[in-house]
Amino acid sequence: MIAEETLVNLLKQSDTQAKAFETLVDTYKERLYWHIRRIVLNHDDADDVLQNTFIKVYRNIDGFKGDSKLYSWMYRIATNESLSFLKSKSRKLGVNNEELQERMVDNLQADVYFEGDEIQLKLQKAISILPEKQKLVFNMRYYEELKYEEIAEILQLTVGGLKASYHLAIKKLEEFLKED
Amino acid sequence: MSNFGKNDNFKIPKDYFDEFKYKLMAKLNEEDSGPSFSDAYRDSGFIVPKNYFETLNERVAQKADAEKSKVVRLHPYRQYYIAAASVAAILVVALSVKLTTTKTPDFETLGSYDIENYLENHDIDFSDNELAELLPMQEVRINDILNQEINQEGIEDYLDQTIEDVQELNNVYDEE
Helix, strand or coil: CCCHHHHHHHHHCCCCHHHHHHHHHHHHHHHHHHHHHHHHCCHHHHHHHHHHHHHHHHHHHHHCCCCCCHHHHHHHHHHHHHHHHHHHHHHHHCCCHHHHHHHHHHHHCCCCCECCCHHHHHHHHHHHCCCHHHHHHHHHHHHCCCCHHHHHHHHCCCHHHHHHHHHHHHHHHHHHHHCC | CHHHHCCCCCCCCCCHHHHHHHHHHHHHHHHHHCCCCCHHHCCCCECCCCCHHHHHHHHHHHHHHHHHHCCCCCCHHHHHHHHHHHHHHHHHHHHHHHHCCCCCCCHHHCCHHHHHHHHHHCCCCCCHHHHHHHCCHHHCCHHHHHCCCCCHHHHHHHHHHHCCCHHHHHHHHHHC
């Protein structure tokens, strides 16, 4: 795999930019897709947000200073794009965030790109009522198996705070799943 | 080693000490990785259409090209309003840079995406007028504002968020 620093340099030069961007998309498309999908839940929305994420990366690469890792920066853009997308969606539908989350999970039952069983659907319901930060941390730690240090760099939070958030998220999910 | 418990009546389970280090390592790993959560849920049930990832590159390139060539008709009044919003944004950044006492991050090391995103996602309870009042005018040169390029995407985002009906905007343009 091409080194991050090399890739960034190639992305900043006009003659190598197109090829480097292709490499960038190939390298990160799947992990960013799943990160986004777990936030927006629906495939078509995830596809839109993923494309916007890559376009923003492409447009802003000159402003990338290398203070964080490239993938952390891209994850951050993907996270922000996903959250902005949800804000915009709730505004358009005239509902608040909680109502939107409820609708999103309800829609999963009829979603052709969701094959989860009853338990997985229940877990999605449980995740949907977590506070935003706990939801992000849970998804990144549990599903994406990122290290706390990596999550801290992406979300620009402390490792201690993240551990606390993850712990609280799990307690809430366990309680929710025990119900009924 | 075996003399440590020789003269008391306490007993331990068979192979306790042999297994202890493994239990300890498992515990340390668990603490390092946070509390455990059943692996049974690891498969989230989400799937993607066939060949989705194989065709993504092409679609991203097409979308990027399409956005480059998109043209939005704007009434000049709207441009002034956008310029005012941009000035407000610049002022917020300028003031926050000035007020900060920590060494990092400074303006130079912040990427433009991070700045835009901060302004977009934080509730800044200042109106444009309030921001203007906070501005030490003697420190602002007209070129600080005029030289700020407003990209098309910014304009589109602004319109998307503030204009309910784009057709209405075109009507205003046509009327004049």
